[in-house]
Amino acid sequence: MFKNIQRINVRKLATFGSPESVLPKKYGGKYTVTLIPGDGIGKEITDSVKTIFAEQNVPIDWEVIEVSGLDKEHNGVTEAVQSLKRNKVGLKGLLYTPTGSSGKSLNVALRKELDIYASVVLIKNIPGVKSRLDGIDFALIRENTEGEYSGLEHQSYPGVVESLKIMTRFKTERIAKFAFDFANKNNRKLVTAIHKANIMKLGDGLFRSTVKDVGQDYPGINVNDLIVDNASMQAVAKPHQFDVLVTPNLYGSILSNIGAALIGGPGLVPGANFGREYAVFEPGCRHVGLDIKGQNTANPTAMILSASMLLRHLGLNEHADRISQATYDVIADGKVRTKDIGGSSSTTEFTDAILAKLK
Ligand SMILES: NC(=O)C1=CN([C@@H]2O[C@H](COP(=O)(O)OP(=O)(O)OC[C@H]3O[C@@H](n4cnc5c(N)ncnc54)[C@H](O)[C@@H]3O)[C@@H](O)[C@H]2O)C=CC1
Ligand SMILES: O=C(O)CCC(=O)C(=O)O
Numbered sequence: 001m002f003k004n005i006q007r008i009n010v011r012k013l014a015t016f017g018s019p020e021s022v023l024p025k026k027y028g029g030k031y032t033v034t035l036i037p038g039d040g041i042g043k044e045i046t047d048s049v050k051t052i053f054a055e056q057n058v059p060i061d062w063e064v065i066e067v068s069g070l071d072k073e074h075n076g077v078t079e080a081v082q083s084l085k086r087n088k089v090g091l092k093g094l095l096y097t098p099t100g101s102s103g104k105s106l107n108v109a110l111r112k113e114l115d116i117y118a119s120v121v122l123i124k125n126i127p128g129v130k131s132r133l134d135g136i137d138f139a140l141i142r143e144n145t146e147g148e149y150s151g152l153e154h155q156s157y158p159g160v161v162e163s164l165k166i167m168t169r170f171k172t173e174r175i176a177k178f179a180f181d182f183a184n185k186n187n188r189k190l191v192t193a194i195h196k197a198n199i200m201k202l203g204d205g206l207f208r209s210t211v212k213d214v215g216q217d218y219p220g221i222n223v224n225d226l227i228v229d230n231a232s233m234q235a236v237a238k239p240h241q242f243d244v245l246v247t248p249n250l251y252g253s254i255l256s257n258i259g260a261a262l263i264g265g266p267g268l269v270p271g272a273n274f275g276r277e278y279a280v281f282e283p284g285c286r287h288v289g290l291d292i293k294g295q296n297t298a299n300p301t302a303m304i305l306s307a308s309m310l311l312r313h314l315g316l317n318e319h320a321d322r323i324s325q326a327t328y329d330v331i332a333d334g335k336v337r338t339k340d341i342g343g344s345s346s347t348t349e350f351t352d353a354i355l356a357k358l359k
């Protein structure tokens with residue numbers, strides 16, 4: 001049905017942990033990395049990363065840019081984009097977007113501007129955190145720049161709103177390619193396309209058929225597909241069947257939140273966004289946490305593990321391994337835990353416990 005839609009070869013575009021040529025250069029033995037703490041708990045959880053990195057002499061200088069979705073003037077947005085374009089790598093908290101009529105998401109705008117099209121979220125049990133099921137380990141590869149987040153809505157007649165969901169073969173092919181490359185590099189064997197092609201026959205139909213087409217180029221990896229409703233149920237009931245899920249934008253957001261609930265909450269799930277030129281690391285299910293802002297109770301694990309992914313991206317694997325292991329060890333010990341996973345320790349106490357492990 002879609003064979004006559006021109007297929008653009010995007011083989012060159014997909015990267016994970018980008019090729020050497022687009023990695024930033026070190027100056028004076030250090031990388032400069034953009035840091036956008038963001039709203040809500042962003043400052044507290046990025047402070048945790050800054051403290052750990054400083055104590056460990058990680059060769060990174062932070063370029064801190066303050067941006068807030070609560071600021072109607074959008075101060076700092078241009079600087080943030082310039083800084084990310086210069087440094088090519090960033091660590092980011094979430095920017096608040098008011099629910100309701102006015103104010104576009106700065107998170108989405110940033111992802112589009114940098115064309116960081118592939119969101120990678122890892123849903124994996126953390127030893128010591130009680131969850132209903134053990135052995136969960138799957139990756140969500142989510143298209144980050146179009147679909148339901150296109151932000152194209154208008155009222156065509158009072159009481160009649162048209163919300164446009166844009167799906168293109170170009171962007172679907174490149175996210176599919178990214179997902180299969182990711183599976184290859186990470187020794188995963190199955191890519192599942194998530195869609196609602198029974199209802200959105202054209203848009204999600206394009207997504208489904210394109211993922212299957214791209215899969216033909218990867219004989220070592222199996223491909224199947226699931227309707228998003230069923231996928232949500234399967235994620236809760238039988239998540240072990242999942243390996244790599246590739247999704248349009250909104251389904252990825254929903255499934256990352258289901259995934260977080262499966263393994264213990266949004267404070268535990270790391271994430272990253274990759275494009276051809278830039279990479280921005282941020283907690284995987286992207287919560288702002290305005291309700292607990294400034295209380296020193298947030299769990300910084302998702303941000304620390306996202307920062308560990310950033311270290312791996314820069315080739316600083318030893319630092320990444322030490323810091324992520326120390327974080328897992330503190331959680332496994334069970335003595336120092338934040339409230340979201342059943343403890344009463346503060347963000348700073350948890351950070352101090354990681355530092356003690358690293359000594
Ligand atoms: N409202 C917004 O500005 C934005 C919303 N989103 C999306 O919308 C969804 C819902 O957002 P919100 O309702 O604003 O969620 P939220 O930011 O209020 O988070 C939901 C709950 O999880 C808790 N939580 C989140 N991270 C935590 C941590 N590290 N430690 C401890 N507790 C933590 C929060 O305190 C809150 O009670 C999210 O899943 C996200 O994908 C994404 C970016 C911005
Ligand atoms: O940026 C926002 O405010 C919401 C976006 C969101 O839900 C997401 O990126 O998962």
Ligand SMILES: [Mg+2]
Pocket residue numbers: 253254285286
């Ligand atoms: Mg979301």
